[in-house]
Structure formats: C-alpha cells, structure tokens
Amino acid sequence: MSKSEQTVLNSESKIATSESAHEISKDGAFVRQKNRFTTPFGDGENELPVEANRYRLLWAGICPWAHRQIIALNLLGLTDVISIGEANPVRTEKGWEFSLDEGGVDPVLGIRYLPEIYEKTDPEYDGRATVPTVVDVKAGKVVNNDYFKLTNYWETAWKPFHKKGAPDLYPVELRDEIDKLNDIIFHEVNNGVYKAGFAQSQEAYEKAYDTLFARLDDLEERLSKQRYLFGDKITDSDIRLYVTLARFDIAYYLVFRVNRNRIIDFPNLWAYARDLYQTPGFGNTTNFDAIKRGYNLGNHAENPYQILPKGPDVSIWNTPHDREKFIK
Ligand SMILES: N[C@@H](CCC(=O)N[C@@H](CS)C(=O)NCC(=O)O)C(=O)O
Incomplete structure (x- = not known):
C-alpha cells in the first residue's frame, strides 16, 4: 500500500492507525504523540486501585513498549493477577487485530481491533490506539496506556x-x-531508532542515527565494567535497553536504516543482550518471528510485495556470554 493510500485510509477512520502527519515536525523529525490514559496505580483517591484479576494488559510481540511490560510482569510474578491479551504482530490498517485468538476476537473483551476499546472509552479520542494498553475489565474501558511509566507501577504500586x-x-x-x-x-535509543526510521528529512534521520550510535558506544563502554547497567542486579533500565537490543539486528538495522553496525558487532552489548535473553522473563517472552513479521509486514512498512527477510540466524542468542565474571 502506498503512503497516499495509507493516508486516505487513516483519514477515513476516526482513530489514527499509524504514525500520523501530526507526529512529524516542520523539519521532518518524528515527534511521538502524548499518552492519553495516564492515571497512575495506587491507593490514592484519583488513582487506579491495585486489585488482582481486574485488569487486562493488551500487547503485541513486535512492540518494544509493550514487551517491556510483559518482561516486568514475568520477572515480578504478576502474570497470575493481571491477564494478558496478545494481538497479531502484523498491524492492519484497522489497527491491532486479535486474530491470534479463536474467532479473531479477544476472549475476555470480545473486541476484534484495539481501536474498538479506545472508542468505547473515549469517543472523542483521535490519536493512535496503541499497545501497551491496560483495560479495566470490570468497566470494559481503557485505564492506562502510559508505556513510559507502566513498568514503574508494576515495580512499586503492585508490590503486594x-x-x-x-x-x-x-x-x-x-x-x-x-x-x-x-x-x-528513551530519547536516544528506544525512541531513537523510531526517530531515524520515521524521519522525513535526511537531516532528521542523520541526527537520530548519530545520537543513537554515540549512545550505544557509551553503553558499550559502561557494560565493559559491569554485568548490568547498575552493577550486579537487573533493574528497570535493563528491561528498557533490552527490548531495543532484541529488535535491532533483526528489524531496525534494515527497516529503520540504522546500519552503522549491528548489536553483534559490539562485544559487551552483545554479550549483555544474550545474558538477559538467557534469563527467564526475557528470552521466553521474545518472539523474533513476531518482531520480524511486525516490522516488515505491518501497515506502516513500505513493503509492497510483502517480502519477509530470511535472516538473520537467531540461534546465536543462546551462545555462552561469560557475563558472570563480573560478579564478585
Ligand atoms: N503509546 C505510545 C507508545 C506505544 C506505541 O507507539 N505502540 C505502537 C506499537 S510499538 C502502537 O501501538 N502503534 C499503533 C499505531 O501506530 O497505530 C505512543 O502513542 O506513541
């Protein structure tokens, strides 16, 4: 589908289904939309009550912002109290579709496309319906899509x-x-790859590219001295960095043109990424096939013949990493 056909389709539906024109600044840079549903979890009057079996987290295996929620829930053991719904990684022109489920609808919410629940929650909403989305199943409404802060809520408010x-x-x-x-x-790596990939000017693309690789060089150096970003223990920051590293060589390098070098060319970042991948909660929630299909075949991809790249070989993620050497 051409860009202009895409634009027509988007303008026909009220809820935008891909990075829309309003997310491009005058100089061609990608400026991500603001989150619409940001009420925090907590026990305050205006907060979302922390309650078992009340919420459903909607995600798609392609998406780094959603994947980090799944990693955090798994590491913390919250998957018993928060249910999870998974959309097909290949986003359609109507938005994320629950076509992995029997009958093509989410079994708990009964929706086929994610925008349906945004529309039900706020008929005026005209932004993109995004994953991750937290739905209050009792109310049948979206309560949070704050991809930036969500892991912090799982880590703090959900401690009980x-x-x-x-x-x-x-x-x-x-x-x-x-x-x-x-x-x-966030600015230089997680969203940095999107700034390069969605740039609409050479200048904006190169700026994002240079910032991204300068930061990866810096992190390479940091990880030459310690096992994780903050020493001997995994923290929230490791989850955030991991989700971009896991998508880099298989998707971003090619699709977003961030091709100075691959993650496997950085000795420390690559060993660090494998170390995390081999840690329960990370590798078992990383679906390389979903990532590859999502970035190459989704409605935002410019791939008119829908050709799926054959490589790279992902079995190398299971090779030894020798990162235990940092633990004193
Ligand atoms: N909520 C954030 C970040 C989450 C996000 O962008 N998720 C992507 C998938 S990785 C998405 O759901 N996109 C839907 C769309 O563009 O239609 C945003 O609005 O930019």
Whole structure:
C-alpha cells in the first residue's frame, strides 16, 4: 500500500492507525504523540486501585513498549493477577487485530481491533490506539496506556502481589539515577531508532542515527565494567535497553536504516543482550518471528510485495556470554 493510500485510509477512520502527519515536525523529525490514559496505580483517591484479576494488559510481540511490560510482569510474578491479551504482530490498517485468538476476537473483551476499546472509552479520542494498553475489565474501558511509566507501577504500586523473592527492579536508593538513565535510553535509543526510521528529512534521520550510535558506544563502554547497567542486579533500565537490543539486528538495522553496525558487532552489548535473553522473563517472552513479521509486514512498512527477510540466524542468542565474571 502506498503512503497516499495509507493516508486516505487513516483519514477515513476516526482513530489514527499509524504514525500520523501530526507526529512529524516542520523539519521532518518524528515527534511521538502524548499518552492519553495516564492515571497512575495506587491507593490514592484519583488513582487506579491495585486489585488482582481486574485488569487486562493488551500487547503485541513486535512492540518494544509493550514487551517491556510483559518482561516486568514475568520477572515480578504478576502474570497470575493481571491477564494478558496478545494481538497479531502484523498491524492492519484497522489497527491491532486479535486474530491470534479463536474467532479473531479477544476472549475476555470480545473486541476484534484495539481501536474498538479506545472508542468505547473515549469517543472523542483521535490519536493512535496503541499497545501497551491496560483495560479495566470490570468497566470494559481503557485505564492506562502510559508505556513510559507502566513498568514503574508494576515495580512499586503492585508490590503486594509480587512473587516471593521477586527482584527489586526499582530500588529506592537508585531511582533518581535510573530515571535519568531511562530518559536518555528513551530519547536516544528506544525512541531513537523510531526517530531515524520515521524521519522525513535526511537531516532528521542523520541526527537520530548519530545520537543513537554515540549512545550505544557509551553503553558499550559502561557494560565493559559491569554485568548490568547498575552493577550486579537487573533493574528497570535493563528491561528498557533490552527490548531495543532484541529488535535491532533483526528489524531496525534494515527497516529503520540504522546500519552503522549491528548489536553483534559490539562485544559487551552483545554479550549483555544474550545474558538477559538467557534469563527467564526475557528470552521466553521474545518472539523474533513476531518482531520480524511486525516490522516488515505491518501497515506502516513500505513493503509492497510483502517480502519477509530470511535472516538473520537467531540461534546465536543462546551462545555462552561469560557475563558472570563480573560478579564478585
Ligand atoms: N503509546 C505510545 C507508545 C506505544 C506505541 O507507539 N505502540 C505502537 C506499537 S510499538 C502502537 O501501538 N502503534 C499503533 C499505531 O501506530 O497505530 C505512543 O502513542 O506513541
């Protein structure tokens, strides 16, 4: 489908289904839309009550912002109290579709396309219906799509439901530093690849590309001295960096033109990525096939003949990483 056909389709439906014109600045740079549903979880009057079996998290295996929620829920043992719905990784012109489920509808919410629940929640909403989305099943409405802060809610407000021995992914004494690094990782790496991929000017693309690789060089150096970003223990920042590393060589390198080098060319970043991949919660929630199909065949991809790249070989993610050497 050509870009102009895509635009026509998008303008016909009220809810935008791909990165829309309003997310491109005058100089051709991609500026991500703001989150619409941002009420935090907590026990305050205006907060979302933390309650078992009340919420459903909707995601798609392609999506880094959604994947990090799934990793956090798995590490913390929250998958017993928050249900999970998964959309097909290949996004359609009508938005995320629950075609992996029997009958093509989400078994709990009964929706075929994600925009249906956004429309039901707020008929005025005209942004993109995105994953991750948290739905209050009792009310049948979207309550949160704040992909940036969600992992922090699972890590803090949801503590009463953590499994025994769950890791502390957001230790109080490190929160300021974790927040600072998360901001950098977001702007320069997680969203950096999108800024390169969705840029509509050479200048904006090159700026994103240079910033991204300068930051990867910096992280390569940081990870030459310690096992994880903050030392010996996995934190929230590792989850955020991992989801982009896992998509880099198989999708971004080619589709988003971030081709200075691959992750497997950085000795420390590559060993670090494998170390996480081989940690329960990371590799078992990483679906390389979904990632490849999603980025290459989804409605935002410019791939008129729908050809799926054959490589790369992902079995190398299981090779030894030798990162235990950093633990004293
Ligand atoms: N909620 C954020 C981030 C989440 C996000 O962009 N998710 C993507 C998938 S990785 C999505 O759902 N896109 C739907 C669309 O563009 O129609 C946003 O609005 O930009």
